[in-house]
Amino acid sequence: MSYLLITAVILVCSLRAIRTGRLLISALWLAGASAAVAVLMYMLGAPEVAVIELSVGAGLVTVLFVFAINIAGDDPLPRRPAIPKPLSWVLIAGSLALLGWLTLSALRLPPPVPEASRFAEVVWERRTLDVLLQVVLIFGGVLAVLGLLHEPDRGTAKENRS
């Protein structure tokens, strides 16, 4: 029963995040969905990733959204959707039906062999390349953001024009 409840909370929060009018409220619903996903991750037996998802997904990303929305503004946009809604529902239903059919037919897995490793051992010893790539991604992201948000010096711009 609790599994159904947490799934319902995830889906309701996600749907409200898409359908609500104001961007700030949408970011808050997304934070609620992230927190519920973290609880589901804990139930699936992944406590380490659940904590990281809670702090990064529900915490850091929400702060970033609030920051960006405050700078960019929350102006109302026309309600007319980019694609007609009936067409979008058909496309989504078709995609999910195909995904569900393909996944269910592949779920005849052999009996699971319990993994003896710990999370730290898997991350630091078996997937060291993943960790290095994450570090490179983080540095690349920081450089990208610095480049995107850089404002040219007005004095230099005037000199270049003259």
Next chain:
Amino acid sequence: MNVSLPAAAFVAVLGLLGIGLYGLLVTRSLIRVIVALQILVKGAMVALLLAGRLSGQIQTGQSLALTVIVADTIVAVVALSLAVQVRRHFGTLDVQSLTTLRR
């Protein structure tokens, strides 16, 4: 009604993927596009963990989900910076109004 955890997680995966896809198809705001992407990626993360649990390799599933969290956060940060700059330069976040390539 007794529903098993893998079944509930599978429903959550399909629901998150469907809602994220719906958001990408119908939304006009650039920031809401990023919200929809975040929802999609959460579905992918839960799918990875579900696969890890079903195959008995939950630690491997966790390490893959960790990589996805890091990549997703970086994508969100860069995309939000792009959205802020788009708003500053074009005055709007409406994806259908951003038609400079046609000029």
